[in-house]
Amino acid sequence: VVPDSGCGAWLFEPQSTNLITQSELFSDSVWLKLGASVSNGFTSPDGTDNAYKIIEDTSNGTHRVAYTQLSFVNGDTYNFSCFAKKGERDFLHIRASSTATFGINSYFDLANGVVGTTTFGTASIQDYGNGWYRCSIVGISSNTGGTAISIYSAIADSSNFYQGDGTSGVYTYGAQSEQQSYATSYIPTEGTVKTRNQDLCTNGGDVSLINSSEGAMFLEAKSIFNDGVSKRISISDGTSSNRLVLSFGDNTLGYVNIVNGNVISNIPYTHDTTIMGKYAFTWKLNEFKFYYNGIKVAENLSGAVWSSGTIDEINFTDSNASSSPFFGSTKALGVWKEALTDAEL
Numbered sequence: 001v002v003p004d005s006g007c008g009a010w011l012f013e014p015q016s017t018n019l020i021t022q023s024e025l026f027s028d029s030v031w032l033k034l035g036a037s038v039s040n041g042f043t044s045p046d047g048t049d050n051a052y053k054i055i056e057d058t059s060n061g062t063h064r065v066a067y068t069q070l071s072f073v074n075g076d077t078y079n080f081s082c083f084a085k086k087g088e089r090d091f092l093h094i095r096a097s098s099t100a101t102f103g104i105n106s107y108f109d110l111a112n113g114v115v116g117t118t119t120f121g122t123a124s125i126q127d128y129g130n131g132w133y134r135c136s137i138v139g140i141s142s143n144t145g146g147t148a149i150s151i152y153s154a155i156a157d158s159s160n161f162y163q164g165d166g167t168s169g170v171y172t173y174g175a176q177s178e179q180q181s182y183a184t185s186y187i188p189t190e191g192t193v194k195t196r197n198q199d200l201c202t203n204g205g206d207v208s209l210i211n212s213s214e215g216a217m218f219l220e221a222k223s224i225f226n227d228g229v230s231k232r233i234s235i236s237d238g239t240s241s242n243r244l245v246l247s248f249g250d251n252t253l254g255y256v257n258i259v260n261g262n263v264i265s266n267i268p269y270t271h272d273t274t275i276m277g278k279y280a281f282t283w284k285l286n287e288f289k290f291y292y293n294g295i296k297v298a299e300n301l302s303g304a305v306w307s308s309g310t311i312d313e314i315n316f317t318d319s320n321a322s323s324s325p326f327f328g329s330t331k332a333l334g335v336w337k338e339a340l341t342d343a344e345l
Contacts, residue, residue: 009276009329011185012316013224015198018187019070019177020149025190026052026065026172035164036063036153044173045083045132051173053087054153056164063164064093064152070177072141080149081136081183082175083128086110088168091154094137096121096147107157108135110170116157124183132173136183149177182225198325201316210235210314211337212306216282216345220331223248223273231326235335236319237310243319244283244311248273248328255281255290255298264288264303276331284339291345 022028026038037055044051056063072078084092090111096104104121108114113133115123121139128134141147153169154160174186187196223231228250236243241261247254253273257265265288271277280291288300314335316326 007331009221009331010201011224011329012199012201012325012327013184013196014180014325014327015195016178016180016184016187017193017195018189019179019193020067020175021069021189021192023175023187023189024050024052024173026054026175030067030069032066032068034064034066034150035059035061036065036169038065042171043130045128045130051083051085051171053169053171054151055167055169056089056153058164058166060161060163062152062160063162063169064150064160065172066148066150067175067177068146068148070147070149071145072147074141074144076179077138077140077181078147078177078179079136079138079181079183080175080177081134081186082151083132083134083173083186084108084110084151085131085133085171087153087170089153089155089170091116091156091159092135092170092172093150093152093154093160094123094135095150095152096137096139097150104137104139106135106137107154107160108133109157134174134183138181149175151175181227184224199327209337210311210335212308212310214284214305214337214339216280216336216338216340217244217246218332218334218336219246219279220276221248221279221326221328221333222276223326223328225327226250226274230324231328232318232324233314233316233326233333234319235311235314237306237312238319238321240319242306242310244281245318246279246281247324248326253277253279253292257283257288257303259304259306262304264305265290265300267298267300269297276329280340280345282339282345287339289339289342289345294345296342296345 107116
């Protein structure tokens with residue numbers, strides 16, 4: 001992939017399960033209609049006419065659909081997300097409440113694409129184009145028991161109790177609940193829970209393409225989320241003794257170069273790793289450089305390199321090909337047989 005070419009990115013995600021058994025069919029009986037009805041046939045983010053509209057009735061109260069078949073475990077972190085688009089009403093309200101005391105309330109301003117009032121948890125909103133947003137809430141269950149998720153049509157931030165007119169509402173699509181600290185890619189369900197396996201990158205690298213004594217790596221990528229877990233990309237000989245590791249942490253990228261068990265370079269760089277960035281690294285005898293978005297942020301002008309033929313593989317993990325898998329988006333990854341110049345970097 002040529003950087004800035006407009007091409008897409010590889011997305012690597014962990015295994016996850018959508019606990020909602022009917023993610024799109026809001027007319028199904030698993031979704032209770034409370035002060036509201038639903039109507040289908042509207043264009044969803046996937047481009048087909050499978051979105052629903054939550055239509056308020058004429059009562060003076062709340063107007064929502066509710067999924068009541070979830071069960072959360074004390075101490076576990078869960079998220080709920082759905083796609084939403086403004087109709088006659090500009091606000092969407094998501095509430096999670098249960099015997100598990102998961103009580104999260106969050107309002108989303110669909111006219112402006114921002115999160116409004118949130119209590120007892122965190123919330124986020126992501127623009128999917130054509131007026132559609134993915135609205136997400138995250139919280140920790142403080143007990144074990146059943147949990148209900150409600151999606152409301154609302155007239156204002158912090159106001160979902162109002163006199164309906166019988167025709168107005170908001171549009172929704174793609175409900176998802178996961179035992180994760182963030183929402184992963186949408187997993188559609190049709191009557192049962194569904195699990196998506198962890199994404200893997202295999203057969204990366206070739207000994208003939210990597211020069212152990214001199215080289216460069218370029219990466220355009222971002223981590224999937226700041227969740228306190230290290231996400232790594234490495235070139236190595238398959239051991240921890242000889243490796244170059246790029247470690248995406250919470251607002252920190254670490255560049256570590258180890259030769260025969262000795263740490264040659266260990267450079268942390270503080271910035272938001274969930275934003276797509278361009279990283280370039282070189283190794284050469286007594287010359288190690290780190291560039292971010294075309295700017296040199298660190299260098300080390302002393303240190304040994306690997307002997308010829310040592311490094312022979314690339315992994316979207318740490319060097320042992322199983323620990324600290326990289327979960328995120330990758331637009332480009334390149335390895336050169338020579339250390340690039342400052343101008344090239």
